[in-house]
Every structure is written in structure tokens, then in C-alpha cells.
Amino acid sequence: MARRPRAKTAKSGSPPRDAARDRERLLEYFIKHSDQPIPNEELARLLGPSRTDSWTRRLRELREPRHGGYEIYTKRDMASLRPDEYFFPTQARRQGTREPRISGRVRAEVMLRDAYTCQACGATRADRYSDGRRVTLHVAHNIADSLGGNATLENCFTLCSRCNEAESNVGSDRPQIGKTMAQVRRLPDHEKREIYLFLKKVFDQ
Numbered sequence: 001m002a003r004r005p006r007a008k009t010a011k012s013g014s015p016p017r018d019a020a021r022d023r024e025r026l027l028e029y030f031i032k033h034s035d036q037p038i039p040n041e042e043l044a045r046l047l048g049p050s051r052t053d054s055w056t057r058r059l060r061e062l063r064e065p066r067h068g069g070y071e072i073y074t075k076r077d078m079a080s081l082r083p084d085e086y087f088f089p090t091q092a093r094r095q096g097t098r099e100p101r102i103s104g105r106v107r108a109e110v111m112l113r114d115a116y117t118c119q120a121c122g123a124t125r126a127d128r129y130s131d132g133r134r135v136t137l138h139v140a141h142n143i144a145d146s147l148g149g150n151a152t153l154e155n156c157f158t159l160c161s162r163c164n165e166a167e168s169n170v171g172s173d174r175p176q177i178g179k180t181m182a183q184v185r186r187l188p189d190h191e192k193r194e195i196y197l198f199l200k201k202v203f204d205q
């Protein structure tokens with residue numbers, strides 16, 4: 001992904017250039033792991049061995065209004081967290097970041113349109129990954145548009161956290177209802193029934 005140069009002029013006493021890059025990397029990681037507990041060792045590891053001390057300062061800076069004013073929770077804010085975990089709730093993207101802003105309304109409409117189903121692997125929020133972790137769903141922006149496209153209903157889609165991490169670009173490869181229905185009709189009855197039960201589970205939620 002191309003990095004846009006920072007427009008801000010450096011004043012004397014401002015943090016070094018590395019600080020801005022470290023903040024961006026932390027933020028990208030938080031966004032990819034929104035709505036799930038993140039062990040602080042993952043964050044410490046993210047910036048490499050030379051930054052083992054500074055990552056907590058970068059994290060605090062992300063909470064400051066001039067660096068985006070992000071909400072980042074600890075056990076103090078959320079009793080269900082462990083003392084060594086952070087939590088980044090889904091939040092509107094702030095100005096000044098490369099991430100497009102996806103409004104709460106678009107987010108809700110996208111999830112509804114996609115029937116709370118990952119558009120890359122088909123996992124739903126009722127499913128678990130093979131390691132037993134619950135599937136968490138995110139609304140992602142079409143990566144092809146991520147450097148300037150609008151975060152509209154058409155440009156956004158639902159991804160589970162695994163596929164979101166892998167940055168699957170599924171926007172151009174949506175299943176087509178006609179083709180899908182034809183394939184469903186050709187399935188044997190017991191497989192049709194599997195689809196029926198799956199859909200029933202989705203719509204009964």
C-alpha cells in the first residue's frame with residue numbers, strides 16, 4: 001500500500017518521523033483487529049525489538065485529538081478485558097488517516113445486505129473458526145477504492161476478521177443470484193437442505 005507523505009511541517013521538539021510511522025502501524029493493526037481483545041505483547045512485537053519501550057507512548061498519542069482521538073479501551077474501561085489486553089471498538093474513521101470513513105448507518109446497512117456473512121469465506125457471526133474462536137465481522141472498504149473512493153454502500157462489504165486481515169479484495173467477485181440459484185437447484189436434496197438450514201439459522205438470528 002502506498003504511503004501518503006505527511007503534510008505537517010516538523011517543529012522543533014516534535015516527535016521524530018519514526019513516531020508517526022509507528023502510530024500508523026499501530027492504528028492499522030487496531031483497525032484490522034477491531035472489536036476483539038488484543039494482547040499487548042502483539043502490539044509490542046508489531047513495532048520490532050528497537051521500539052519495545054515506545055509503543056505505549058505511541059498508543060497514548062493515538063488517543064489525543066491531534067492524532068485522531070481514537071477510543072482504545074483497557075480493563076479500566078471494559079471489565080471483561082484482561083489486564084494485559086487492549087480493545088479497539090469499531091469507530092468512525094477520523095480525518096487525517098488514509099482509511100475511508102464508514103458511517104455507522106452504512107456499516108449497519110452493509111451487514112444487513114450481506115446477511116451478516118463474510119463475503120470472502122462465507123462465515124457468519126454464529127460460526128467459529130477451527131481454533132474455536134468466534135467469528136467477528138467487520139465492514140471493509142473495497143481496497144481498490146481505499147485511496148480515495150467513497151465509503152458508500154456499493155463500495156463496502158462484510159468481512160470476517162480472518163479475511164479482513166488477509167485484505168481479501170472481494171469487491172469485484174460478488175456471487176450472482178442467477179448463477180448461484182442455478183447451482184443450488186442442481187445440488188442433491190440433502191445439500192439443498194444444508195443450505196436451507198444455514199439460511200434459516202441466519203434469518204432466525
Ligand SMILES: [Zn+2]
Pocket residue numbers: 118119120121122123159160161162163164
Ligand atoms: Zn471470512
